[in-house]
Amino acid sequence: MYVFSIIVLIGLLAAAGLFLFTIVKLLWNAVKIPEKKPGLKLQLGRRIYLVIRNVFLQAKLFKDLGGGIMHALMFWGFIAFAAYSSDFLLSAIFPGFHLISGTLERVAFFTVDIFAMVVLLDVIHAVIRRWGIKIKRYQGYNGFEAWFILSLIAILMTTYFILAVLRLDHISQNIPGSIGESLVPMNTPISYALASVLPKISVSAGYYVYWTAFWIHALDFMIFLAYIPTSKHLHLFAAPFNVLFAKEDQAILKPIDFEKETRFGATDVRDFNWKDYFDFYACTECGRCTANCPANLTGKTLSPRDIIWDIRETLMAQGNEYRTKGGDRDQIFKTVIGDPIKEEDLWSCTTCMACVEQCPVMIDHVSKIVDMRRSLVLNQGKAPREVIDLTRNIEQYGSPYAIDPSTRADWAEGLDVVDLTKTPDAQYDVLYWVGCVASFDKRNQEVAKSIVKILKKADVKFAILGSKEKCTGDPARRTGNEYLADMMIKENVETLKANRVQKVITGCAHCFNSLKNEYKDFGIELEVHHHTEYINKLISDKKLNVKSIDSDTLEKYTYHDPCYVGRYNKTYEEPRDVVKTFALNYEEMEMNKSKALCCGAGGGRLWMEEKEGTMISHKRIEQADNVGASTVVTACPYCMTMLDDARKTTGREEKMKIQDVSELIASRIE
Amino acid sequence: MVDIVVLIKQMPDLEQVKPDPTTGEPQLKNVPLKLENLSENSVEEAVRLKEKYGGKVTAVIFGNEQSSAIMKKAYAMGADEGYIITGFKGNNPSLTAKVLGEKIKALKHDIVILGNQSADSISGLLGGKIASYLGIPLLGNANSIEVDGSTVKVKRALEENNQVIQANFPVVVSVTQEINEPRLPPVMQIMQAGRKPINTEAATITGREVRIISNKAPKSERKKIIFEDVDKGIAEVAKVLKEEMR
Known part of the structure; x- marks a missing residue:
């Protein structure tokens, strides 16, 4: 073993130690701070699929093609280089040792050689995107970090080429202690091309060039390792796990057990679970969420990226304080609502899920926003005036409208529709769930009438619940009033059970989602179809x-x-x-x-x-x-x-x- | 510290009252009761004063067996104690004032708060009647209340001027809708309200009542004139309206 081997070994251990130290701190936060559980299911097959699709194949990245290509090349290059650099450092520490050899080594070298150039060009591509054409979503976020990490990558690639060229030129073979095995030109085509155009240097000059490149390469690797978990590049570690742990039903809200729970919604970092912590850790501030947020696109200050990042920063600071000083949790974990997250921003969200859909690392922004709305409404009774009115109406009339509920089915008068309020024992196959808006809003009553016409034409035996139908609870739920939503849902579940409902069609997208995805948490499994789906089936079955x-x-x-x-x-x-x-x-x-x-x-x-x-x-x-x-x-x-x-x-x-x-x-x- | 008695009225939800198609009488059967709007403002104001100055809020409902849901709402909003007075179905503000006045006498009351008139009977008499029964001042139609020591200062918006009036404890204050925006009670308080005991007492006072002889929705015969020729515009509509007004 050479002296430099020992230095490399010490450096590597130090870098790995720093890396692990930060990771352990972050994991400690995720274990010790949360007071809620994510309730994940095992679903191993689905999780493996997700990791292959969204990590290794980078599938969600391609929703933004330019950025997707940029990132995927960088990622695949990173994997290739992680292997190369590990092998490089190991053989520096234990001269002559290699992780792989033979054909496998030749394939690996070929891949690395190609990727070294691809990644180098990709770095230029990234620089152009961020500082050249100034893509909007990058602006104002982590310019230094991006610059620093891109420099590290570029240096890593450049030094790789220098070392490879020296090997191809048979110079490193004459340097004691160097990694000097010959390279086969056809295995390293890019390096070979470079070697052929670059001027040849003497062995004595090569000596200095080799060791300079060697140390820069090794040091670069070590800095990279230690730097990752302290920056947005923590996603290198956190994102694959976040994808692995991802919930099956993102943005779908979960009930609150009002008998058992005492902390409603999310007020401070204690109210997010460990899976949420991975969401925060995995965020790279890429800004795809915000770039697709309808509120942000129309000049509102809501930015899903900032919501996630603000909680992350708060978590890092408060977690640090709690870890180092301990003490009263109520004193340390102060609310995130108000500062740094503005209440107006929480209310600007349309829960449209564009952010969740776009996020490459599968962060669930929407349920966090609703959880913070829950905190405001359930703990403090705080909500915009219109939301309070909405709540009152749902409470009093069973719908968002202050209209006598007994008139709910008035739109169907004269249409000869089976109304289970009037004829509770009627036989039917499908329940048409009308929803409040189509029941009371004039324009949308036309839609309800059209659906009736279609169902009748196709001879579907259907019924409506009439004035027994109540708001599904969705508007209350999405505005944070889980308590009211809980009452509405339970009441509807009773009604649905009492009327032996199994199959439902609905013309309301919100009722559809509630009945299909959220009612099962309240003890009813229904076969729910959106009317477009059902009509499509009727057409393809030649019933229409x-x-x-x-x-x-x-x-x-x-x-x-x-x-x-x-x-x-x-x-x-x-x-x-x-x-x-x-x-x-x-x-x-x-x-x-x-x-x-x-x-x-x-x-x-x-x-x-x-x-x-x-x-x-x-x-x-x-x-x-x-x-x-x-x-x-x-x-x-x-x-x-x-x-x-x-x-x-x-x-x-x-x-x-x-x-x-x-x-x-x-x-x-x- | 201010001890407040807040008077709550329950009333049928007017949105759900329909006139009988033949007699024109309102059908009140099965119509759910609700916390009358101004009573909600009254409870809100009482709770806000308590939060600001300390003290206790006692709610009193002149009601029946169905009133406990309404009392729970007042509890959820922050009332500390509640009494439901039952057994008197009469309709006579003087007697109502007497029944409530007797109850108020038995409670600590620096300020008695109530709505300036209820949305169903719209007599607007109760505040004055209670003040006179108790022999204390009435600060009517308040759109803000301030307490300084034992002085209650009230702002009231009159038709042409804004007035500020004040009196010392104990006083009756009737409030307008503008005084506040009632809160949405936090869930913990709603749940605690469900477990809080409600005191129910029967009224012992009887007397003559005002009887409703007839209560009918006014008949309006619509002419159903449809203006189809849009080009003739507003002038045509105005012409028809003028003729009708003669």
């Missing part, structure tokens, strides 16, 4: 015959994805299939499917005023106008209300209509 009408040649259609149908339930194609049964001119908007822009109404925002920035619905209607749509098709009463209003207030009343999928079908089946 859709005819084109004269205006079809003139109309230009586009489809607006409701968030709770699309992102929440991955129903993207069925509504489009239905529209395409008759639409001759169809064009997608700029933001569609998983990237669709919200209408601005989710998360209880339908009942709140949008005071900050511009209206989300106006932005959406502009996008529809940009493709020249004369009919915007949608499939949710919230979207209908917002877009119909936007159409009128932006002066597009003459040239544009908003129609529900069901209305378009209802007018084409006779």
Whole structure:
């Protein structure tokens, strides 16, 4: 063993020690601070799949193609180099030792050689993206860290090439203690090309060049290792685990046990669980969430990235204090709401899930935002005026509207619909869950009537609950009033059970998501279909015959994805299939499917005023106008209300209509 | 420290009251009761004063068996103790004042707070009647209340001027809707409210009552004129309205 071997060994141990020390601190936080549990299920198969897909194949990164390519190349290069550098350092410590040999080594070297150049070019690509074309989402975030880490990577690649060229030129073979085995040109094509163009140097000059490059390479590696967990590059460690631990149902809310729990929602870092901590650790501040947030896109200060990062910073500071000084938890863990997270920002969220959808490392922003709303509402009774009114109405009338609940089914008068309030013993196969908006809002009653017409035409034996139907609790839930939501859900579950309901169809995206994904936590398993899905099935089963009408040649259609149908339930194609049964001119908007822009109404925002920035619905209607749509098709009463209003207030009343999928079908089946 | 008695009225939810199609009488059967809006403002103000100056809030409902849900709401908002007075169904503000006045006498009361008029009977008499029964001043139509030592200062918005009036404890204060925005009670308080005991007492006073002879929704015959020719515009509508007003 040489002296330098010992120095490398000591350096490496120190760097690894620093790395582990920071990681242990972070894990200590995640074990000691949280007072809540994530309740994860094992689901090993799904988790392996997720890691392969979202870590090794970098699948979610490609939702932003430019950034995705940049990152994926860097990531694959990183894996190749982690192997190379480990081998390099080991053979420096134990001369002559190699992790791999033979064909495997040759393949590895070939890969590393190619990736060294790819990564070097990719570093330039990254520099251009951040400082050249100045991509918006990077601006103002961690410029130094990015610069530092990119420099480390570039230096690592450059020194690799220097060392490889020296080996190809048979110089390092003459340097005592060097890693000097010959390289085969065909295994290291890029280095070989470089060697052929670079001027040859003498062995004595080579001696200095070799050791300079060697030490820079080794030191770079060590700095990298020690630096990772203290910066945004902690994601190198945390993101794979965060993907591994990811919840199956992101953004789906979990009930509160009011009998047992005493801390409602999330007030400070104690109220997030260890899985949430991994969310905070995994955040890289890439800003894809914020770049796709409808509130942020329309000039509001809400930024999902800042929400996550602010909690992370708070956690790091308070965790540090608690770890080093200990003491009264109530004193150390101060609320994150108000400072650094603004209350208005929490209320700006439409719970559209665009942030969650875009996040490459599978952070769940939405449930954290709702948890903080829960803290405000349940612990302090704090909410915007309109939310308090909404709450009162749901409490008093069982719907967001202050309208006599006994008139709930008035829209169905004369339509000969089986109403289980009036005829509780009636036989039926499917329950049509109407929802509050379609029951009470004039424009949306037209949708309810269309759905009835379609179901009747297709001979579906269906019934409605009439005035026994109550708000599903979704608006209360998303505005943080879990207590009220809990009451509504339990009441509805009783009603559904009493009426022996098994199969449900609904025209409301929010009711759909609640009944399908959230009611099972309250003891009822239902087969729930969104009306677009159901209508699509009726058409493909030939139960409905859709005819084109004269205006079809003139109309230009586009489809607006409701968030709770699309992102929440991955129903993207069925509504489009239905529209395409008759639409001759169809064009997608700029933001569609998983990237669709919200209408601005989710998360209880339908009942709140949008005071900050511009209206989300106006932005959406502009996008529809940009493709020249004369009919915007949608499939949710919230979207209908917002877009119909936007159409009128932006002066597009003459040239544009908003129609529900069901209305378009209802007018084409006779 | 201020000891406050807050008077709560329960009333049928007017949104859910429908006139009988034949008689025109309101159908009150099965209509849920609610905490009358101004009573909610009153409880809110009482609790805010308690939070600011310390003391105790006692709520009194002139009600029946169904009133406990409403009392729980007052508890959730922050009332410390509650009494439901039952057994008197009459409709006579003088007698109501007498029944409530008797109860108030038995309670510590620096300030008695109530709404300036209820949304169902709209007599607006109760505040004055109670003040006179107890022989204490009435500071009416308050849109803000301040306490300084044992002086209560009240701001009231009159039609043409804003007035500030004051009196020493004990006083009756009737409040307007503008005085505050009632809170959404935190869950812990709602849950604790459910477990808190409610005192129920029967009223012993009887007397003559004001009887409702008839209470009908006014009949409005709609003319159902539809203006289809949009080009004629507002002028046409105005013309028809003018003719109708003659």
